[in-house]
Amino acid sequence: MNDTKIDFLYLNEEDMIKAGVKEMGRCVEAMEEMFKLLKVGDYRMGGANGNSHGVMVTFPEKSTFDNMPLDGPDRRFMAMPAYLGGKFDMAGMKWYGSNAENRKKGLPRSILMLILNDKDTGAPVAYMSANVLSAYRTGAVPGVGVKYFAREDSKAVGIIGPGVMSRTAFAATMAVRPGIETVKIKGRSSKSINSFVKYLNEEYPQLKDIHVVDTEEEAVRGCDIVHIATSSATTDIYEYPYIKEEWIKKGAVLCCPAAARFDDDFILNRARTVTDNIKLYEAWEEEMDFPAYATIPIPAVHCMDLIAEKKMSRDNIDDLGDILMKKIPVHRKKDEIVIYSVGGMPVEDIAWGTIVYKNAVERGIGTKLNLWDVPNMA
Structure with missing residues (x-):
């Protein structure tokens, strides 16, 4: 007789922390392994192309229905499904609602949950709080880039946009380049800046210098590693943070998980563009209206637009997985400047969530919940 009983593990945010979701060193290792699986093709994401970031529900600017939400900053729901093979061998989906107005209620902009499913039956394995998980996997992906591209003796980090993304990206940076001594911070509000400075002082007392600066130029100059993670309104690319080539230190790596803009001449002729997964950007180019960069403000999306305009060749973009699999060199030339685009993918959530x-199972953490003993409608 078949055992039809299905239990799954519920993990709230405190459970996730106890289960090690903030172990950044291990998270960076998990992302590195995930990238290798992407390169050999042992994964699937959404869409007919198998590489979609996810499916988004947005709202109209006006509605005849009083109860319907209206469009606003970061106002959306999103489903991000995926399967990841290898040692993970797990399917699942991150689901979230997002609304910038949440901050007025003391809530994060987005509230995220991750469900893990048995790859064969589809039965739930775990249902977990995913805000911290998502933040750490998001920071760990730049961490992999820093591990491979940044100078071994890197000393200075620039932060443009001192929010949650930059906080975890910096944690990943310290995990792979512990010799960092100086941090320069460019933010928009004193609240976010002061919070970031407090975080640095509490978590990294070994830092020698923490400077709050007024301009992007000051944040970039002299830095070996720069994290650019501001929330910017889309449609007008000239509102994106602009980084001039002459500000950038030779051999620097610029991690871009959000809006950033560089001169086309620099991108086409001197910078090295690296993507976390080139197929994700090709999927965006396929799914979005041209120019896709007006909707998805990450630099590699602009490169896809340049390719569509026949101004750039696909061969001018390197994929991180090819570097990890030793198909192409870590560095193509001395003192190259790397623009590393980070798009965010549900396979990252599956990897770290698994x-x-x-x-949690090994440590006896979480609450076991029962779906059914015998399904009522089998």
Whole structure:
């Protein structure tokens, strides 16, 4: 007789922390392994192309229905499904609602949950709080880039946009380049800047210098690593943070998980563009109206637009997975400047979520919930 009983593990945010979701060093390792699986093709994401970032529900500017939400900053729902093979061998989906107005209620802009599913039956394995998980996997992906592209003796980091993304990206940076001594911070509000400075002082007392600066130029000059993670309104690319080539230190790596803009001449002729997964950007180019960069403000999306305009060749873009698999060199030339685009993918959530889930099982953390003993409608 078949055992039809299905239980799954519920992990709230405190459970996730106890299960090691903030173990950044291990998270960077998990992302590195995930990138290798992407390169050999042992994964699937949404859409007919198998590489979609996810499916988004947005709202109209006006509605005849009083109850319907209206468009606003970061006002959306999103489903991000994926399967990841290898040692993870897990399917699942991150689901979230987002609204910038949440901050007035003391809530994060986005509230995220991750469900993990058995790859064969589809039965739930775990249902977990995913805000911290998502933040750490988001920071760990730049961490992989820093591990490979940044100078071994890197000393200075520039932060443009001192929010959650930059906080975890910096944690990943310290995990792979512990010799960092100086941090320069460019932010928009004193609240976000002061919060970031407090975080640095509490978590990294070994830092020698923390400077708050007024311009992007000051944040970039002299830095070995720059994290650019501001929230910018889309449609007008000239509102994106602009980084001039002459500000950038030779050999620097610029991590771009959000809006950033560089001169086309620099992108086409001197910078090295690296993507976390080139197929994700090709999928965006396929799914979005041209120019896709007006909707998705990440630099590699602009490169896809340049390719569509026949101004740039696909061969001018390197994929991180090819570097990890030793198909192409870590560095193509001395003192190259790397613009590393980070798009964010549900396979990242599956990778880190699976590890944290297994930790929770081993440590007896979480609450077991029952779906059914015998399904009523089998």
